[in-house]
Amino acid sequence: xxxxxxxxxxxxxxxxxxxxxxxxxxxxxGEFRATTVNIGSITTADGSALVKLGNTTVICGVKAxxxxxxxxxxxxxxxxxxxxxxxxxxxxxxxxxxxxxxQAASQFIADVIENSQVIAKEDLCIANGKLAWVLYCDIICLxxxxxxxxxxxxALLAALKNVQLPSVTIxxxxxxxxxxxxxxxxxxxxxxxxxxxxxxxxxxxxxVDPTAEEEDLATGTVTIVTDDEGRLCSVHKPGGSPLTxxxxxxxxxxxxxxxxxxxxxIDKVIKSIKPK
Numbered sequence: 001x002x003x004x005x006x007x008x009x010x011x012x013x014x015x016x017x018x019x020x021x022x023x024x025x026x027x028x029x030g031e032f033r034a035t036t037v038n039i040g041s042i043t044t045a046d047g048s049a050l051v052k053l054g055n056t057t058v059i060c061g062v063k064a065x066x067x068x069x070x071x072x073x074x075x076x077x078x079x080x081x082x083x084x085x086x087x088x089x090x091x092x093x094x095x096x097x098x099x100x101x102x103q104a105a106s107q108f109i110a111d112v113i114e115n116s117q118v119i120a121k122e123d124l125c126i127a128n129g130k131l132a133w134v135l136y137c138d139i140i141c142l143x144x145x146x147x148x149x150x151x152x153x154x155a156l157l158a159a160l161k162n163v164q165l166p167s168v169t170i171x172x173x174x175x176x177x178x179x180x181x182x183x184x185x186x187x188x189x190x191x192x193x194x195x196x197x198x199x200x201x202x203x204x205x206x207x208v209d210p211t212a213e214e215e216d217l218a219t220g221t222v223t224i225v226t227d228d229e230g231r232l233c234s235v236h237k238p239g240g241s242p243l244t245x246x247x248x249x250x251x252x253x254x255x256x257x258x259x260x261x262x263x264x265x266i267d268k269v270i271k272s273i274k275p276k
Contacts, residue, residue: 011217018205025211030254032209035262037154039162039269047163047187051155054211055145057089060155061138062163066177069125069132077124077132081109083139083152090144090212101148108149108236109139109156112225116193116233118160123188127170131177135163146212149223149236153195158266163187193233194262196255197223203241208254222248224255228263 017024027033033054042048045061069076083105087095098106113119124133137159139152164184171178199210199218207214215221220240225233232252237243243251 010213014201014214014217018201018207023207023214029205029207032258032261033211035154035265037158037265037269039158039266039273045159046165047159047161049155049158049162051151051158053147053151053154053209055143056141056147056151057143058139058141058148058151058155060140060152060159062159063136063138064163064165065134065136066126066131066168066179067134069129071129073121074129075125076121078134079113079119079121079124079137080134081113081137081139081156082106083109083141083148085141085144085148089141092212093144104238105139105148105152108223108234109137109152111234111236112153112156112193112195116191116225116227118157118189118191118193119187120190126168126177131168131170133165135160144212146210146215147197150195150197150209153193153225154262157189157192157194158269160187161189161266161270191227191233192259192263192266193225193227194255194259195223195225195234196251196258197221198251198254200241200243204247206247206251208258222251224251226252226255226259228259230256230259 021029036052038050040048041050042061046064047062050059083102085093085102087093093099126132137156139155141148164186167180167183169178198206198208199214200206200220201218203219222243223236227233
């Protein structure tokens with residue numbers, strides 16, 4: 001009977017749970033799904049991480065290449081993010097060129113990198129005006145069940161913390177780069193941006209970490225990105241219901257708390273894989 005009611009009136013079905021301050025999956029409104037991270041999953045990448053947020057599963061691989069910096073940014077390297085939502089992760093996506101949601105997610109990740117200054121692009125420069133690192137960050141969703149932005153941002157951060165770049169010098173005689181694969185150094189991670197997403201129900205009610213079903217029924221979504229110091233890096237709100245100042249402040253406060261949880265989880269995993 002409940003299944004039939006959910007099929008016919010999904011929104012009303014959800015509202016009955018929300019009135020009791022809970023959700024159909026048993027979570028409270030402010031409760032996140034179980035979150036796990038596995039670092040160094042792809043051995044062929046320079047850095048990688050697999051993140052699970054409930055059923056949503058995302059993998060990020062970072063590949064580093066050498067390139068000449070641009071004339072106007074002679075002392076900077078590049079970071080090129082790309083989010084893929086292939087048809088294998090959900091029936092809502094089709095094969096072919098990236099859809100609107102994948103493009104929006106890629107732009108969101110690019111904005112997070114730029115606004116948070118997770119890595120100073122100057123740190124990627126090897127020789128001013130001659131040589132710099134390019135980091136290609138490919139984020140692929142393996143299983144889609146909502147909240148792709150939080151999972152993608154988490155996977156990117158964990159993968160960047162896993163990156164080891166070989167030592168590179170420029171040979172003065174030939175002018176060509178000498179790469180020493182035996183001597184590798186980690187990236188300098190200057191900030192730890194963490195995304196926290198909320199779905200807005202009936203224009204007033206906020207629930208954290210929405211599933212795909214909740215996103216479809218919601219009247220809007222908002223994603224808050226904060227760093228280590230509780231500084232606001234980004235607010236991503238693609239239309240939908242407006243938010244009052246008080247509600248937005250509530251989201252920021254919850255996002256700061258979530259940041260501490262995610263940072264603690266990453267640190268714990270990295271500590272466990274480091275050689276004793």
